[in-house]
Amino acid sequence: MGEVDPAFIQDPQHRPNLSTIIQVEGIPIIDLSPITNHKLSDPSSIKGLVKEIGSACKEWGFFQVTNHGVPLSLRQNIEKASRKFFAQSLEEKKKVSRAETSPSGYYDTEHTKNVRDWKEVFDFQAEDPTLVPVTYDEHDDRVTHWTNQSPQYPPNFRDIIQEYLQEMEKLSYKLLELIALSLGLEAKRFEEFFIKDQTSYIRLNHYPPCPYPHLALGVGRHKDPGALTILAQDEVGGLEVKRKADQEWVRVKPTPDAYIINVGDIIQVWSNDLYESVEHRVMVNSEKERFSIPFFFFPAHYTEVKPLEELTNEENPSKYRPYNWGKFLVHRKSSNFKKQSEENIQIYHYKIA
Numbered sequence: 091m092g093e094v095d096p097a098f099i100q101d102p103q104h105r106p107n108l109s110t111i112i113q114v115e116g117i118p119i120i121d122l123s124p125i126t127n128h129k130l131s132d133p134s135s136i137k138g139l140v141k142e143i144g145s146a147c148k149e150w151g152f153f154q155v156t157n158h159g160v161p162l163s164l165r166q167n168i169e170k171a172s173r174k175f176f177a178q179s180l181e182e183k184k185k186v187s188r189a190e191t192s193p194s195g196y197y198d199t200e201h202t203k204n205v206r207d208w209k210e211v212f213d214f215q216a217e218d219p220t221l222v223p224v225t226y227d228e229h230d231d232r233v234t235h236w237t238n239q240s241p242q243y244p245p246n247f248r249d250i251i252q253e254y255l256q257e258m259e260k261l262s263y264k265l266l267e268l269i270a271l272s273l274g275l276e277a278k279r280f281e282e283f284f285i286k287d288q289t290s291y292i293r294l295n296h297y298p299p300c301p302y303p304h305l306a307l308g309v310g311r312h313k314d315p316g317a318l319t320i321l322a323q324d325e326v327g328g329l330e331v332k333r334k335a336d337q338e339w340v341r342v343k344p345t346p347d348a349y350i351i352n353v354g355d356i357i358q359v360w361s362n363d364l365y366e367s368v369e370h371r372v373m374v375n376s377e378k379e380r381f382s383i384p385f386f387f388f389p390a391h392y393t394e395v396k397p398l399e400e401l402t403n404e405e406n407p408s409k410y411r412p413y414n415w416g417k418f419l420v421h422r423k424s425s426n427f428k429k430q431s432e433e434n435i436q437i438y439h440y441k442i443a
């Protein structure tokens with residue numbers, strides 16, 4: 091075994107503590123049957139559910155959902171396709187490599203907070219093409235588009251992903267309705283930001299076994315920048331969430347066929363900090379490989395993200411300056427691409443002191 095590449099080594103304070111893994115049941119598990127069995131138009135039947143969602147968003151920023159309505163067969167299809175794709179040679183995978191001008195496709199050198207992640211990914215945009223700004227320069231109005239790559243193998247890869255994507259979108263809209271109701275807003279309050287030109291994407295993650303699980307991470311600590319993330323993790327486990335109550339890292343126990351949902355930075359801003367986007371990271375394992383599939387629900391690039399008028403007033407003024415989502419996204423993507431000297435863009439850069 092050779093020396094570990096220093097690019098993967100976390101600073102001592104961010105290294106995982108392998109001796110005290112806190113695996114908790116604590117992350118709320120929420121049964122979505124009230125909305126998968128009924129129409130969401132009857133708010134009285136879902137009052138309890140809305141309350142549960144609200145408490146989970148406030149106390150954890152993370153929860154799991156069951157009876158979510160996503161057919162298990164579609165999840166199994168995409169999981170199988172993902173395994174087949176990553177089992178190919180590096181040379182094959184690199185035929186669909188991501189490029190700086192169109193960051194969909196295969197990629198194995200992502201950095202989070204300037205440390206390389208022990209993983210490989212395949213990204214696929216929900217809209218093809220996805221409209222985005224050319225640069226993050228605020229004076230540059232040019233718009234370009236990102237397009238997806240289609241690997242030759244496994245067969246029907248694109249169809250399998252697209253079928254699954256439709257289910258992720260459906261579930262995202264339902265969850266956003268519940269979140270809106272939990273904030274005392276109209277159920278469809280957030281829909282307008284996504285219905286046209288959303289910039290959402292799905293990511294296939296593969297975390298190979300890692301001989302240095304005490305030094306490296308599958309994904310370094312971070313917060314998700316979008317509105318919502320819907321994550322399918324396999325039975326290996328490794329996702330850790332920073333518990334709001336005491337700032338301890340706790341492991342999210344895999345629950346078969348459940349999805350892990352987390353509130354992203356955009357909901358934090360819309361809700362003017364009522365709901366916070368919570369830090370999380372992924373530990374690697376010296377024996378087992380792990381697969382996961384997050385879906386990142388992102389609005390149209392021209393969305394101006396700012397605290398909602400309904401949730402701000404004189405006593406509770408806006409805590410953020412408005413920012414343009416597309417510019418934020420493009421800035422983020424550029425910094426994932428390579429190690430940089432400065433920290434990448436974060437919502438606290440827009441915080442009103």
Ligand SMILES: O=C(O)CCC(=O)C(=O)O
Nearest residue numbers: 295309323329372382384
């Ligand atoms: O693989 C996981 O469990 C989570 C991955 C993640 O947090 C991300 O890709 O943003």
Ligand SMILES: [Fe+2]
Nearest residue numbers: 312313314370
């Ligand atoms: Fe994440």
